[in-house]
Amino acid sequence: MSTEVSKKETVDEAPVEVPNTSLISISSFLKQLKGKKVLIKNISGICYKGTLESIDAFMNICLKDAVEYYMEDADDIIAYYENEVFVRGFGIIHMSEI
Numbered sequence: 829m830s831t832e833v834s835k836k837e838t839v840d841e842a843p844v845e846v847p848n849t850s851l852i853s854i855s856s857f858l859k860q861l862k863g864k865k866v867l868i869k870n871i872s873g874i875c876y877k878g879t880l881e882s883i884d885a886f887m888n889i890c891l892k893d894a895v896e897y898y899m900e901d902a903d904d905i906i907a908y909y910e911n912e913v914f915v916r917g918f919g920i921i922h923m924s925e926i
Contacts, residue, residue, distance in 0.1 A: 858883050861925055866891070868915055869922035873899045874906070876915055877926060887917025 852860075861880050868876040868889060878894030896907045 861923075865926045867922070867924050867926045868920055869899060870915070871919040871921050875899050876913065878909070878913065881912060884917075887920055889915040889917065889920070889923075891915065 862883070864880060865877065866880045868891070870876070875897055876891055876894050877897075878891030881890040881892045883889050891909070891913050892911070894909045894913045895905055896909070896913070897903075897905050
């Protein structure tokens, strides 16, 4: 009679990944910017500086008291919008707090 001895298999445990708490999600970052002065750079080379009023899921942005200018020359203002201006989210390449 032959008896088979089953070997106890050892399972290597995968290393546990600890979440990096210094990183924040994009949605929480955008929520933090609401009501603050922001800089938005568009793919066409136009920049906007203004107060972030609202933002939707498609990154469409509404700014208040916004200034529009070309990336190359921040002193050469194209337009100043006292009320609200709408920036379509498709062309945004950069957004930051100023």
